[in-house]
Amino acid sequence: xxxxxxxxxxxxxxxxxxxxxxxxxxxxxxxxxxxxxxxxxxxxxxxxxxxxxxxxxxxxxxxxxxxxxxxxxxxxxxxxxxxxxxxxxxxxxxxxxxxxxxxxxxxxxxxxxxxxxxxxxxxxxxxxxxxxxxxxxxxxxxxxxxxxxxxxxxxxxxxxxxxxxxxxxxxxxxxxxxxxxxxxxxxxxxxxxxxxxxxxxxxxxxxxxxxxxxxxxxxxxxxxxxxxxxxxxxxxxxxxxxxxxxxxxxxxxxxxxxxxxxxxxxxxxxxxxxxxxxxxxxxxxxxxxxxxxxxxxxxxxxxxxxxxxxxxxxxxxxxxxxxxxxxxxxxxxxxxxxxxxxxxxxxxxxxxxxxxxxxxxxxxxxxxxxxxxxxxxxxxxxxxxxxxxxxxxxxxxxxxxxxxxxxxxxxxxxxxxxxxxxxxxxxxxxxxxxxxxxxxxxxxxxxxxxxxxxxxxxxxxxxxxxxxxxxxxxxxxxxxxxxxxxxxxxx
Amino acid sequence: xxxxxxxxxxxxxxxxxxxxxxxxxxxxxxxxxxxxxxxxxxxxxxxxxxxxxxxxxxxxxxxxxxxxxxxxxxxxxxxxxxxxxxxxxxxxxxxxxxxxxxxxxxxxxxxxxxxxxxxxxxxxxxxxxxxxxxxxxxxxxxxxxxxxxxxxxxxxxxxxxxxxxxxxxxxxxxxxxxxxxxxxxxxxxxxxxxxxxxxxxxxxxxxxxxxxxxxxxxxxxxxxxxxxxxxxxxxxxxxxxxxxxxxxxxxxxxxxxxxxxxxxxxxxxxxxxxxxxxxxxxxxxxxxxxxxxxxxxxxxxxxxxxxxxxxxxxxxxxxxxxxxxxxxxxxxxxxxxxxxxxxxxxxxxxxxxxxxxxxxxxxxxxxxxxxxxxxxxxxxxxxxxxxxxxxxxxxxxxxxxxxxxxxxxxxxxxxxxxxxxxxxxxxxxxxxxxxxxxxxxxxxxxxxxxxxxxxxxxxxxxxxxxxxxxxxxxxxxxxxxxxxxxxxxxx
Numbered sequence: 001x002x003x004x005x006x007x008x009x010x011x012x013x014x015x016x017x018x019x020x021x022x023x024x025x026x027x028x029x030x031x032x033x034x035x036x037x038x039x040x041x042x043x044x045x046x047x048x049x050x051x052x053x054x055x056x057x058x059x060x061x062x063x064x065x066x067x068x069x070x071x072x073x074x075x076x077x078x079x080x081x082x083x084x085x086x087x088x089x090x091x092x093x094x095x096x097x098x099x100x101x102x103x104x105x106x107x108x109x110x111x112x113x114x115x116x117x118x119x120x121x122x123x124x125x126x127x128x129x130x131x132x133x134x135x136x137x138x139x140x141x142x143x144x145x146x147x148x149x150x151x152x153x154x155x156x157x158x159x160x161x162x163x164x165x166x167x168x169x170x171x172x173x174x175x176x177x178x179x180x181x182x183x184x185x186x187x188x189x190x191x192x193x194x195x196x197x198x199x200x201x202x203x204x205x206x207x208x209x210x211x212x213x214x215x216x217x218x219x220x221x222x223x224x225x226x227x228x229x230x231x232x233x234x235x236x237x238x239x240x241x242x243x244x245x246x247x248x249x250x251x252x253x254x255x256x257x258x259x260x261x262x263x264x265x266x267x268x269x270x271x272x273x274x275x276x277x278x279x280x281x282x283x284x285x286x287x288x289x290x291x292x293x294x295x296x297x298x299x300x301x302x303x304x305x306x307x308x309x310x311x312x313x314x315x316x317x318x319x320x321x322x323x324x325x326x327x328x329x330x331x332x333x334x335x336x337x338x339x340x341x342x343x344x345x346x347x348x349x350x351x352x353x354x355x356x357x358x359x360x361x362x363x364x365x366x367x368x369x370x371x372x373x374x375x376x377x378x379x380x381x382x383x384x385x386x387x388x389x390x391x392x393x394x395x396x397x398x399x400x401x402x403x404x405x406x407x408x409x410x411x412x413x414x415x416x417x418x419x420x421x422x423x424x425x426x427x428x429x430x431x432x433x434x435x436x437x438x439x440x441x442x443x444x445x446x447x448x449x450x451x452x453x454x455x456x457x458x459x460x461x462x463x464x465x466x467x468x469x470x471x472x473x474x475x476x477x478x479x480x481x482x483x484x485x486x487x488x489x490x491x
Numbered sequence: 492x493x494x495x496x497x498x499x500x501x502x503x504x505x506x507x508x509x510x511x512x513x514x515x516x517x518x519x520x521x522x523x524x525x526x527x528x529x530x531x532x533x534x535x536x537x538x539x540x541x542x543x544x545x546x547x548x549x550x551x552x553x554x555x556x557x558x559x560x561x562x563x564x565x566x567x568x569x570x571x572x573x574x575x576x577x578x579x580x581x582x583x584x585x586x587x588x589x590x591x592x593x594x595x596x597x598x599x600x601x602x603x604x605x606x607x608x609x610x611x612x613x614x615x616x617x618x619x620x621x622x623x624x625x626x627x628x629x630x631x632x633x634x635x636x637x638x639x640x641x642x643x644x645x646x647x648x649x650x651x652x653x654x655x656x657x658x659x660x661x662x663x664x665x666x667x668x669x670x671x672x673x674x675x676x677x678x679x680x681x682x683x684x685x686x687x688x689x690x691x692x693x694x695x696x697x698x699x700x701x702x703x704x705x706x707x708x709x710x711x712x713x714x715x716x717x718x719x720x721x722x723x724x725x726x727x728x729x730x731x732x733x734x735x736x737x738x739x740x741x742x743x744x745x746x747x748x749x750x751x752x753x754x755x756x757x758x759x760x761x762x763x764x765x766x767x768x769x770x771x772x773x774x775x776x777x778x779x780x781x782x783x784x785x786x787x788x789x790x791x792x793x794x795x796x797x798x799x800x801x802x803x804x805x806x807x808x809x810x811x812x813x814x815x816x817x818x819x820x821x822x823x824x825x826x827x828x829x830x831x832x833x834x835x836x837x838x839x840x841x842x843x844x845x846x847x848x849x850x851x852x853x854x855x856x857x858x859x860x861x862x863x864x865x866x867x868x869x870x871x872x873x874x875x876x877x878x879x880x881x882x883x884x885x886x887x888x889x890x891x892x893x894x895x896x897x898x899x900x901x902x903x904x905x906x907x908x909x910x911x912x913x914x915x916x917x918x919x920x921x922x923x924x925x926x927x928x929x930x931x932x933x934x935x936x937x938x939x940x941x942x943x944x945x946x947x948x949x950x951x952x953x954x955x956x957x958x959x960x961x962x963x964x965x966x967x968x969x970x971x972x973x974x975x976x977x978x979x980x981x982x
Contacts, residue, residue, distance in 0.1 A: 167558060
């Protein structure tokens with residue numbers, strides 16, 4: 001296991017980086033900014049994918065697949081879109097390598113230069129809307145409700161495992177509608193789907209809202225988002241859903257004949273969550289001993305560790321454990337019985353604590369005699385002795401309790417860190433010293449937003465949905481405002 | 492639906508291309524050689540993925556994810572590997588675009604040139620073995636049994652939907668072992684897993700074997716393969732599993748301490764199947780009316796079409812159909828009840844025939860009176876009237892029957908097209924006129940293999956596994972041979 005983790009209070013950022021690597025979630029690769037997602041980390045992502053995919057299908061969406069490459073000219077068709085992505089994209093210029101004539105090795109073959117450069121997709125609106133043009137003729141072809149699971153590339157200069165990587169995995173929904181109203185409803189619906197997933201499966205509480213103009217997706221008319229709070233008091237955008245208006249339909253000339261036979265431009269949405277959620281999961285719940293995983297997403301929900309001397313004792317323990325494993329699996333609970341004889345129980349305890357396994361059972365000689373198991377829960381580190389015939393019920397209860405408890409703990413943490421302020425002085429003090437979300441009045445201008453960002457590094461995370469209207473004055477300019485918005489420093 | 496499909500006898504290749512597009516499986520995109528997999532096609536691929544993934548996990552494999560990009564220098568480390576892939580790879584040279592100074596649009600920013608070019612992965616052995624070096628220290632770290640679902644790019648000049656595309660989706664297993672024996676067993680096991688999947692789920696019979704040296708994967712010591720036969724008499728390689736020896740371990744310096752504490756190089760395998768399987772599925776079973784899908788992979792297994800005049804009749808039909816739909820779904824059968832009033836029954840019949848839905852139920856006024864359904868099976872186009880209380884049983888039987896029947900039909904077709912020949916004259920005649928597999932003696936040299944390929948376009952598809960040894964003479968050179976091999980023209 002190597003030495004102990006750096007603690008959160010000592011260096012939160014270092015704690016995170018160490019934890020992701022030590023818990024076998026991911027590691028850096030030999031390719032700048034690109035990560036390797038290790039099997040244990042990928043197993044969590046697979047569980048996330050499976051649940052999200054189910055929720056997308058329940059809301060009427062189908063999956064499809066579009067090209068990895070985007071011709072440069074496509075990207076340029078939507079003005080604000082190219083503005084947003086041109087500065088950080090991987091460009092394919094050639095399609096062949098060859099042996100250097102001077103024998104110095106393999107080089108790019110200059111005779112194999114592409115006529116038009118291809119961009120590795122940073123997001124797929126352009127290639128998808130170029131395709132939708134062929135799919136849509138009449139209102140009968142609408143809506144198109146399509147999702148894609150894919151890798152995308154954004155050439156970030158400063159990267160961190162899961163939180164900001166050059167390549168990441170995500171899903172991107174791209175829908176086409178006959179009316180503005182329907183598209184708006186779709187964009188809002190998907191924000192709610194994301195919130196439901198993040199809260200009920202990841203156990204991470206979120207605030208729903210919309211982005212200000214300067215924080216909007218490049219090409220969107222409105223961006224809905226869900227915002228979470230990490231343990232260091234910084235916010236993390238956990239998912240976004242965009243109402244794109246007719247911007248991409250106009251850029252790619254996607255029209256349909258409405259019921260009256262008149263040609264209209266199609267209305268669009270797009271929405272996505274990514275492997276960034278893995279970072280949010282780690283940073284919300286984990287502690288100085290390692291990961292804390294929600295039972296709903298843990299690849300191993302229960303681990304059983306035998307404590308024994310000699311094979312005879314192990315056999316006696318296995319006789320008790322094997323049927324339990326079977327019963328738990330029949331109930332859909334994923335169990336690992338770790339009887340490796342190459343490692344001591346204490347080593348195993350540390351390993352599963354580090355890896356965030358929600359429930360650990362230990363069973364030794366005394367438990368055998370008493371007919372009990374020692375049951376430990378990862379979230380609170382509490383242990384108790386449970387009678388063998390009550391252990392399944394106990395585990396089932398713990399699965400629910402732990403899921404609820406870590407959500408509640410994160411919610412309490414966040415609620416304590418939403419501070420309402422009325423002056424800019426107070427704002428700066430809270431942002432600097434306490435962190436978390438700060439609820440304040442703002443005059444609605446990008447100029448003020450930029451000034452605040454420059455002076456405090458805090459940005460407007462969202463204009464909360466369904467927040468109460470309240471007459472007030474912008475804390476910076478004193479101009480009138482009708483609603484508080486949420487500021488925070490963010491990942 | 493547009494006009495009828497080109498028939499297979501008229502132009503097999505055109506029939507295939509039209510069918511893939513008209514049945515909504517895939518279409519060409521605006522990016523040369525890259526396809527769009529449409530929702531209906533992707534739903535079949537998802538079913539393939541789900542089943543394969545289950546079989547991989549049952550054989551002890553876990554999923555992980557490795558970078559899309561491979562530094563040029565990595566590719567060069569294994570000599571025959573770079574030889575195999577350098578001529579057809581997409582090369583990333585820059586990481587930023589900018590506005591041209593002369594206002595002519597968006598151009599590559601020459602100030603953002605990469606120090607080392609990155610290759611879009613054509614396969615991931617190099618980046619993965621660079622990673623495994625960090626994962627393996629001792630025999631306790633072995634085996635590593637990892638699979639990846641990913642997109643890869645090979646810059647093919649002549650592309651065809653599913654069969655040969657610049658970008659395709661696949662899975663690639665990459666395993667690391669302490670002994671040669673274990674690695675060989677793994678490579679062979681995965682060939683068997685592939686064969687089981689392709690035969691039992693896709694309904695496509697395959698021949699298992701090994702590749703000759705010239706047909707082997709670039710960097711492999713032995714390549715196991717499964718070969719299928721299409722309706723035009725051409726073979727299609729449906730999956731390969733490679734024993735890589737210690738080639739990649741040596742190229743990337745991956746050693747482990749064995750039980751005696753001695754350093755040894757690790758033994759490797761890799762194995763993959765791709766969206767090419769979609770092409771094999773289409774070409775094996777489909778007919779001049781459209782797709783024929785195996786029930787085990789059909790996104791819609793049963794479609795129900797009401798035949799009615801006016802809403803009152805439709806309501807009466809729905810009263811009978813709705814509970815049936817519910818019952819079938821409870822049994823895990825995917826059903827679509829198509830009561831769209833925008834299309835006539837005849838149109839719908841053609842549509843589902845084209846899309847290969849295994850079973851179609853129709854119900855009209857007379858069926859209502861008689862308490863029956865008209866049940867049609869897609870594979871034989873047979874129809875019969877079935878009593879309402881027997882229809883579920885009938886459907887369950889048909890699911891099995893159709894699955895078995897299409898396999899048997901394909902098997903009979905193939906068995907009729909394995910021809911044993913002893914002279915080169917006969918060989919050329921069979922390859923030209925009859926097609927299919929030709930079983931013949933060959934002297935084991937690449938020179939003879941090349942000559943045959945040049946003169947007849949036929950290649951050695953495989954050296955069949957467990958074939959009888961038989962003394963013979965090479966049909967071309969007359970040199971001695973101990974086993975017949977299988978030749979065919981191939982996709």
